Amino acid sequence: MDKFTTLTGIAAPMPLINIDTDMIIPKQFLKTIKRSGLGVNLFDEMRYDDDGNEIPDFVLNKDAYRDAEIIVAGDNFGCGSSREHAPWAIKDFGIRCVIAPSFADIFHNNCFKNGILPIALPQEQVDVLMKDAEKGANARMSVDLDAQTITTSDGEVFSFEVDAFKKHCLMNGLDDIGLTMEKAASIDSFEATAAQSRPWV
Amino acid sequence: MSPKTLYDKIWDAHVAHEADDGTCLLYIDRHLVHEVTSPQAFEGLRMTGRSVRAPDKTIAVPDHNVPTTPGRENPENMTEDSAIQVAALDTNAKEFGIHYYPVSDVRQGIVHIVGPEQGWTLPGMTVVCGDSHTATHGAFGALAHGIGTSEVEHVLATQTLIQKKSKNMKVEITGKLRPGVTAKDITLSVIGATGTAGGTGYVIEYCGEAIRDLSMEGRMTVCNMAIEGGARAGLIAPDEKTFEYCKGRPHAPKGAQWEAAMDWWKTLYSDDDAAWDMVITLRGEDIAPVVTWGTSPEDVLPITANVPSAEDFDGGKVGAAQRSLDYMGLTPGTPLNEVEIDTVFIGSCTNGRIEDLRAAAAILKGKKKKDGLRAMVVPGSGLVRAQAEEEGLADIFKEAGFEWRLAGCSMCLAMNPDQLQPGERCAATSNRNFEGRQGRGGRTHLMSPAMAAAAAITGRLTDVRELM
Numbered sequence: 001m002d003k004f005t006t007l008t009g010i011a012a013p014m015p016l017i018n019i020d021t022d023m024i025i026p027k028q029f030l031k032t033i034k035r036s037g038l039g040v041n042l043f044d045e046m047r048y049d050d051d052g053n054e055i056p057d058f059v060l061n062k063d064a065y066r067d068a069e070i071i072v073a074g075d076n077f078g079c080g081s082s083r084e085h086a087p088w089a090i091k092d093f094g095i096r097c098v099i100a101p102s103f104a105d106i107f108h109n110n111c112f113k114n115g116i117l118p119i120a121l122p123q124e125q126v127d128v129l130m131k132d133a134e135k136g137a138n139a140r141m142s143v144d145l146d147a148q149t150i151t152t153s154d155g156e157v158f159s160f161e162v163d164a165f166k167k168h169c170l171m172n173g174l175d176d177i178g179l180t181m182e183k184a185a186s187i188d189s190f191e192a193t194a195a196q197s198r199p200w201v
Numbered sequence: 202m203s204p205k206t207l208y209d210k211i212w213d214a215h216v217a218h219e220a221d222d223g224t225c226l227l228y229i230d231r232h233l234v235h236e237v238t239s240p241q242a243f244e245g246l247r248m249t250g251r252s253v254r255a256p257d258k259t260i261a262v263p264d265h266n267v268p269t270t271p272g273r274e275n276p277e278n279m280t281e282d283s284a285i286q287v288a289a290l291d292t293n294a295k296e297f298g299i300h301y302y303p304v305s306d307v308r309q310g311i312v313h314i315v316g317p318e319q320g321w322t323l324p325g326m327t328v329v330c331g332d333s334h335t336a337t338h339g340a341f342g343a344l345a346h347g348i349g350t351s352e353v354e355h356v357l358a359t360q361t362l363i364q365k366k367s368k369n370m371k372v373e374i375t376g377k378l379r380p381g382v383t384a385k386d387i388t389l390s391v392i393g394a395t396g397t398a399g400g401t402g403y404v405i406e407y408c409g410e411a412i413r414d415l416s417m418e419g420r421m422t423v424c425n426m427a428i429e430g431g432a433r434a435g436l437i438a439p440d441e442k443t444f445e446y447c448k449g450r451p452h453a454p455k456g457a458q459w460e461a462a463m464d465w466w467k468t469l470y471s472d473d474d475a476a477w478d479m480v481i482t483l484r485g486e487d488i489a490p491v492v493t494w495g496t497s498p499e500d501v502l503p504i505t506a507n508v509p510s511a512e513d514f515d516g517g518k519v520g521a522a523q524r525s526l527d528y529m530g531l532t533p534g535t536p537l538n539e540v541e542i543d544t545v546f547i548g549s550c551t552n553g554r555i556e557d558l559r560a561a562a563a564i565l566k567g568k569k570k571k572d573g574l575r576a577m578v579v580p581g582s583g584l585v586r587a588q589a590e591e592e593g594l595a596d597i598f599k600e601a602g603f604e605w606r607l608a609g610c611s612m613c614l615a616m617n618p619d620q621l622q623p624g625e626r627c628a629a630t631s632n633r634n635f636e637g638r639q640g641r642g643g644r645t646h647l648m649s650p651a652m653a654a655a656a657a658i659t660g661r662l663t664d665v666r667e668l669m
Contacts, residue, residue: 001233113351190217200454
């Protein structure tokens with residue numbers, strides 16, 4: 001997995017609540033058996049018209065935001081389906097950090113498996129960051145995972161919380177499965193006990 | 202011993218390792234797999250030379266992509282990309298030696314209907330699947346939730362998940378439901394009350410007289426949509442109905458093992474003095490037949506209400522509501538029961554079980570769908586379909602002018618050819634009304650099977666109580 005340490009980049013404002021995973025990557029793109037190549041279809045139905053032409057009003061189609069690396073969004077980002085194609089598409093587009101008042105549980109987990117940092121902040125702080133993002137390409141925001149801070153283009157600093165284990169994995173690009181396999185003895189022992197206590201499983 | 206919730210008890214029985222910071226390895230008893238979210242996980246195993254740790258606890262079935270029309274055993278009758286995904290599942294199931302129900306098997310169906318039907322899902326288990334509606338299995342008092350593909354690979358390789366414990370929420374539905382009100386109305390009404398983020402960070406236990414009174418099918422409908430309320434999982438404590446449902450299923454324990462299982466299952470309830478982080482109570486008598494009007498499952502209103510306006514809301518919901526109204530093509534103030542529809546979809550993991558088909562057929566018996574309307578019934582599994590044929594329900598649907606399809610997810614998420622056209626409006630028994638969910642530009646109103654049947658007859662959103 002790619003490491004995430006610090007990021008300074010353009011933030012795209014998406015002031016909409018309940019951005020669901022069907023919006024992030026519609027179902028017709030779930031037929032792939034790969035993880036790559038989904039960035040072009042990120043937010044497909046909001047981004048392109050019926051003929052496949054770009055909808056100029058959509059934020060990521062605006063010149064200022066084509067190279068965005070951060071999204072600032074409304075409450076409950078990533079709700080709906082468990083499809084990991086959503087973070088795959090976000091990452092493939094080039095976005096490494098999403099900031100919102102809250103995230104849906106499965107999407108939040110999926111981000112950490114893909115080197116994306118989801119940051120939940122109180123609404124009033126997201127409002128400030130949203131205004132900063134609306135300034136366009138010259139207003140770059142900085143995220144420092146180690147320090148757990150976001151710095152606006154004006155130098156205003158916000159602190160954020162992140163689970164210590166997930167932070168450790170993200171900063172070091174660690175593979176979850178490899179880490180779990182180091183605890184194989186615990187799993188073996190659990191299975192042996194469960195085979196006695198719940199043999200029907 | 203300190204009092205525990207049902208969730209606490211199941212959690213404690215599955216912790217294989219706990220780190221100092223509370224991060225746990227939770228052991229997984231059942232891993233359900235389908236064709237859309239698993240290919241990359243199996244590929245990951247191959248690339249790292251890993252194997253499936255517990256193939257006997259891993260069950261695969263194709264459901265999302267498969268056509269629901271005859272001849273689908275032949276890959277030429279699928280779109281090429283769908284056929285590739287289904288073929289990949291065939292290959293992966295064989296290569297890794299996991300249980301498998303191919304499309305040619307009568308037991309094939311939606312993974313969340315097949316699991317309980319075959320007795321894979323049992324009380325007190327941990328059940329995961331790369332699908333958010335895994336919450337369905339919580340109806341058995343199993344801790345069940347959706348996971349992403351990286352976690353699918355993690356479970357395949359280690360039979361565990363890295364987890365931190367959620368908080369406990371109790372949702373109590375007191376008293377009796379009124380006529381025409383169903384499990385779907387309960388679960389939608391709860392989401393209407395909590396919002397789609399209200400359950401974030403929680404596992405919900407549904408309880409109360411109205412929940413106890415539900416059949417297992419109804420309880421599965423309620424738990425299925427726990428995810429739509431944002432919760433990690435929904436649970437209902439097992440009782441005699443649960444045990445009766447499980448007994449004799451192909452993969453349920455038998456003989457002495459059944460007795461041993463029952464001894465434990467009977468301890469699976471929340472202790473009287475257990476601590477809850479949040480409690481929500483609805484009166485069963487206050488719940489009406491409901492429909493959704495917008496593009497979020499929280500946009501729930503009684504069928505007797507009018508389309509709201511954006512000004513009825515606060516904060517970020519104002520903009521979202523206006524966007525929903527524009528997308529749905531609805532004018533504020535319009536009575537919901539005057540909204541005309543083009544399509545009726547009865548099926549999905551929310552409402553594709555036999556009881557759902559019985560409820561819809563009871564309304565449709567001897568009646569016809571409105572002319573010009575497209576209506577389809579997609580049973581949740583081949584066995585549900587066979588039972589419905591045996592009970593004469595299929596004939597009722599066909600005589601009413603419904604298409605009688607083969608089992609699959611179908612128009613719930615419209616990955617297969619069953620889709621809405623832009624602007625088409627659908628009365629659906631599924632679980633999500635998101636923009637584009639049932640087809641680009643398609644408009645979805647969620648409701649119970651009986652309400653969808655009523656809408657098919659009148660051609661508009663309809664209060665089922667008028668037809669009872």
